[in-house]
Amino acid sequence: MSDNNILISFLIPMFNCGSTIEKCVKSIIGQFENFDSHQQNYEILVVNDGSIDNGEAIVKQLQDKNSRIILYNQNNRGISYTRKKLFELSEGKYVMFVDADDYLMDNEFIPIFLEFIKSNADAVYFNYWVNGHKPIMKFNKENSIYSSKDFIENIVDFTDIVTLWQFIFKKESITETFDDYDIQYGEDKLFLVKQLPKFSNIYCSNRLPYVYSINENSICHNINQNNYKYRSISMAKVAVELKRVLLSQYSAFSPTVKNQLKSKIEEYVYSSIIQSIRGRCTPTLLNILEEGKIYPYYVVTKNISTKKRIVFKLFQYKLFILLYYYFYQGILIKIFKHKKDRNK
Numbered sequence: 001m002s003d004n005n006i007l008i009s010f011l012i013p014m015f016n017c018g019s020t021i022e023k024c025v026k027s028i029i030g031q032f033e034n035f036d037s038h039q040q041n042y043e044i045l046v047v048n049d050g051s052i053d054n055g056e057a058i059v060k061q062l063q064d065k066n067s068r069i070i071l072y073n074q075n076n077r078g079i080s081y082t083r084k085k086l087f088e089l090s091e092g093k094y095v096m097f098v099d100a101d102d103y104l105m106d107n108e109f110i111p112i113f114l115e116f117i118k119s120n121a122d123a124v125y126f127n128y129w130v131n132g133h134k135p136i137m138k139f140n141k142e143n144s145i146y147s148s149k150d151f152i153e154n155i156v157d158f159t160d161i162v163t164l165w166q167f168i169f170k171k172e173s174i175t176e177t178f179d180d181y182d183i184q185y186g187e188d189k190l191f192l193v194k195q196l197p198k199f200s201n202i203y204c205s206n207r208l209p210y211v212y213s214i215n216e217n218s219i220c221h222n223i224n225q226n227n228y229k230y231r232s233i234s235m236a237k238v239a240v241e242l243k244r245v246l247l248s249q250y251s252a253f254s255p256t257v258k259n260q261l262k263s264k265i266e267e268y269v270y271s272s273i274i275q276s277i278r279g280r281c282t283p284t285l286l287n288i289l290e291e292g293k294i295y296p297y298y299v300v301t302k303n304i305s306t307k308k309r310i311v312f313k314l315f316q317y318k319l320f321i322l323l324y325y326y327f328y329q330g331i332l333i334k335i336f337k338h339k340k341d342r343n344k
Contacts, residue, residue: 007041008113008168009092013082014048017100018055020213021046025062025069027103027211031110044069046100047086050076055100080178080187083164087177095171097164097188101213105129108209113168121145121203122173125155125166128210136212138166139204148199152253155204156196158260164188165210173199184230186238186268193242193261197249228279232272236285239268240292269294 010028014021025044032040048056048071056073063069072089074082087095094116098104116124127137139155146155156162176195178187196202246261269289276285 006092008094009090011086012046014100018053020101081181084178096168112207119203122199124203126205127208151202185234228275229281232275235268235272236288
């Protein structure tokens with residue numbers, strides 16, 4: 001768009017979201033309808049990550065009516081590569097990541113954005129809706145500015161949903177990026193855990209400008225649902241990196257915050273092992289965890305279920321995992337052969 005006066009860039013990664021992208025983009029445009037054209041200093045960047053549905057055609061139709069929409073097409077590279085590309089292409093002073101199957105609530109964005117600009121904070125954190133009718137009040141106090149340490153200690157909970165679309169960022173304050181393109185799951189959590197301590201301050205608002213759409217039939221929410229291998233490797237890499245960040249950036253934080261991160265590490269390690277068995281990549285997974293000095297990773301928090309604790313204890317023994325893995329694969333092969341023989 002090459003307009004140095006762009007105030008905010010909306011960054012939308014798109015993969016097979018043709019059924020929702022129009023509503024998403026129009027909800028952003030609608031926030032600025034009451035402004036004169038010279039005041040509409042925003043851009044909407046959409047990176048089409050190798051979609052095979054009609055999403056690209058829909059965005060092109062929207063482009064014909066609004067020059068502030070910019071579409072980039074690429075072969076499928078995954079969410080981390082796409083987020084990084086969006087950030088690098090953006091020209092706004094502020095940036096906001098928006099998922100292609102979500103949208104902004106009518107007339108709610110501008111008030112919080114103006115408050116954020118006035119605060120001169122590095123980021124703004126806000127509440128959201130689920131499916132447009134269930135408000136999620138993560139912050140229900142009076143709007144205020146917090147130091148990054150106070151925000152992490154008293155506002156955010158890393159064991160809960162903490163994702164990019166809960167924030168608007170001042171672009172110049174962002175120092176982290178999405179460099180590991182193999183991470184296709186948990187990349188937003190990892191980014192925030194690394195970036196939040198580096199901010200000077202964060203403005204917290206009790207407004208609800210964002211609508212998170214949960215639709216089990218949505219292709220967007222089912223990316224890699226059956227690709228257990230990629231999910232397993234992603235979660236293992238996130239766990240390894242979270243452990244490194246915990247040791248390097250969170251030494252001065254309270255035991256509560258540290259335990260939140262340890263709990264997430266446990267969750268990612270546990271889930272990565274389960275996913276690896278389904279994805280037939282357990283040996284590869286164990287190499288990643290061992291190289292990251294995270295395996296065997298012993299349970300250190302108290303809020304883990306008894307069932308998961310027992311399974312986790314068993315999974316600390318590499319021989320057990322490998323035996324379980326090969327046994328599981330053997331059962332799957334027998335079932336597959338049985339079905340194949342019945343179909344003959």
